[in-house]
Amino acid sequence: MLFSVGSLNNINMCPALLDFASRYAYFGDTLLIALSAQCDGRKLQVTDIKTDDINTTLAVGVSSCLLGKRVRFDGGHKHDRYITDVLGKVFTFVPVCPEVETGMGVPRETIDLHGTVEAPHLVGNETGADHTSMMNRYATRRVKQRDLAHTCGFILKSKSPTCGLEKVRLYGSSGRVSYRAMGLFAMALMRRYPSLPLIEERSLYDADTRDNFVTRVFAYNRVQLDLMQRPSVSKIRRFHERERLLLDAHSVKLRRALDKLLASSCDLTPTVFAEMYRGLFMRALAVRSTPAKNARVMRSVLHRIETAIPSKPTRKLAQLIAKYRDGRIGLLEPLSLLRHYVELLEIPELVNQSYLNADDRETWLRFGKYG
Numbered sequence: 127m128l129f130s131v132g133s134l135n136n137i138n139m140c141p142a143l144l145d146f147a148s149r150y151a152y153f154g155d156t157l158l159i160a161l162s163a164q165c166d167g168r169k170l171q172v173t174d175i176k177t178d179d180i181n182t183t184l185a186v187g188v189s190s191c192l193l194g195k196r197v198r199f200d201g202g203h204k205h206d207r208y209i210t211d212v213l214g215k216v217f218t219f220v221p222v223c224p225e226v227e228t229g230m231g232v233p234r235e236t237i238d239l240h241g242t243v244e245a246p247h248l249v250g251n252e253t254g255a256d257h258t259s260m261m262n263r264y265a266t267r268r269v270k271q272r273d274l275a276h277t278c279g280f281i282l283k284s285k286s287p288t289c290g291l292e293k294v295r296l297y298g299s300s301g302r303v304s305y306r307a308m309g310l311f312a313m314a315l316m317r318r319y320p321s322l323p324l325i326e327e328r329s330l331y332d333a334d335t336r337d338n339f340v341t342r343v344f345a346y347n348r349v350q351l352d353l354m355q356r357p358s359v360s361k362i363r364r365f366h367e368r369e370r371l372l373l374d375a376h377s378v379k380l381r382r383a384l385d386k387l388l389a390s391s392c393d394l395t396p397t398v399f400a401e402m403y404r405g406l407f408m409r410a411l412a413v414r415s416t417p418a419k420n421a422r423v424m425r426s427v428l429h430r431i432e433t434a435i436p437s438k439p440t441r442k443l444a445q446l447i448a449k450y451r452d453g454r455i456g457l458l459e460p461l462s463l464l465r466h467y468v469e470l471l472e473i474p475e476l477v478n479q480s481y482l483n484a485d486d487r488e489t490w491l492r493f494g495k496y497g
C-alpha cells in the first residue's frame with residue numbers, strides 16, 4: 127500500500143517526521159512504504175531477516191543467460207565474461223531465469239510487451255498467448271524467496287521483456303513502438319526491494335555506472351548486516367557516523383536529509399526508522415560521486431590531520447588530491463595515502479569511516495588492485 131504525499135497528513139505521527147516525510151517523499155517509494163507499513167500496523171517483511179539468515183558472502187542475483195546458461199528462447203545464452211570472470215571472483219551469484227522457471231520451456235516462442243508502461247502485457251509473438259498473469263504471480267512469489275531476499279544487488283539482462291530494467295520495447299495499442307518499459311520480473315524485484323542496487327549488464331561497461339553499482343552493493347551489504355538486524359536508534363546513529371564521508375562524496379544534500387531524519391525525535395519503531403534510513407541512504411549513494419566531490423571530502427580529511435603530520439606529506443597529499451581532481455591520477459592514490467596517515471594517527475571519528483576503510487574486495491573491483 128502506498129500513500130500519496132497528501133495522504134501522509136492522515137497518519138498519526140510526530141510533526142517533525144511529518145515535515146521530513148513531506149519534504150523527502152519525492153526521493154522514492156521506500157519512505158512511503160515504510161510509513162505505510164507503520165500506519166497499518168503490518169510488519170515490514172523486508173527487514174524481517176534473522177541473524178543466521180544473512181549470508182556473509184556477497185550474494186548478487188543475475189539473469190541466468192548472462193552466466194552462460196542456455197535458457198534463452200532459442201536455446202542460446204548471453205554469457206558475459208566480465209560478470210563471470212571478474213565479478214564472479216567476489217560475488218556469489220543467485221541465477222534466475224523467470225521464463226524457464228515459469229515453465230515456458232527451451233526453445234520457446236519469442237515474447238514482447240504490449241500495452242502501457244504502467245501495465246504492460248507479456249504476449250507470445252506466434253500464438254498471441256498472454257503470459258502476464260502467470261509471470262506476475264511467479265515474480266511476486268519468487269522475489270520473496272529466501273535466496274533473493276538475501277541478495278545485495280541484481281544484474282539484469284537488458285532489452286528482455288521479462289528481465290530488462292529500462293528502455294524495453296513496448297507495443298502500444300496503436301501498434302506504435304516505444305522503448306520506455308521495464309520487464310515484468312524486474313518490476314516485481316524493484317517493487318519488493320526498492321533500495322536494492324539493480325543494473326543491466328550493458329551498464330557494467332560504463333566505468334562510472336559500474337563503480338557506483340559496486341559501491342552500492344557493498345553499502346547495501348553493510349546496511350543489512352549492521353543496521354537491519356535488530357535495529358535500534360543508537361545502531362542507526364553509529365552507522366550514520368561511519369558512513370558520513372562516503373555520503374558526502376555522493377550527496378551532501380541527502381546526507382543532511384539523513385542528519386535531519388536522525389535528529390527528529392519521534393515515536394516510530396526502530397524497524398520502521400531503519401527502513402526509512404536505508405531508503406534515503408541508498409538513494410544518496412545512487413547519486414554519482416565525482417572527482418570534485420571526492421577531492422572536497424579528501425581535503426576535509428587532510429584539514430583534520432595536517433597539524434598532526436609533517437609538512438612534507440601534507441604537501442604531497444594536497445598535490446595528489448589536486449592531481450586526482452584534475453583527472454591526472456586515479457582516486458586510489460590519494461585515498462591510500464590519506465588512509466595510511468589516518469590509521470597512523472588513530473583519530474577515532476576517521477579510522478572507522480567506510481570511505482577510508484573500504485572492504486578489500488570492493489577496492490579490488492573498483493580499482494583493479496588493493497589499496
Ligand code: SF4
Nearest residue numbers: 190191223283286289
Ligand atoms: S533475459 Fe531473463 S528470462 Fe530471458 S533468458 Fe535471460 S534470464 Fe531468462
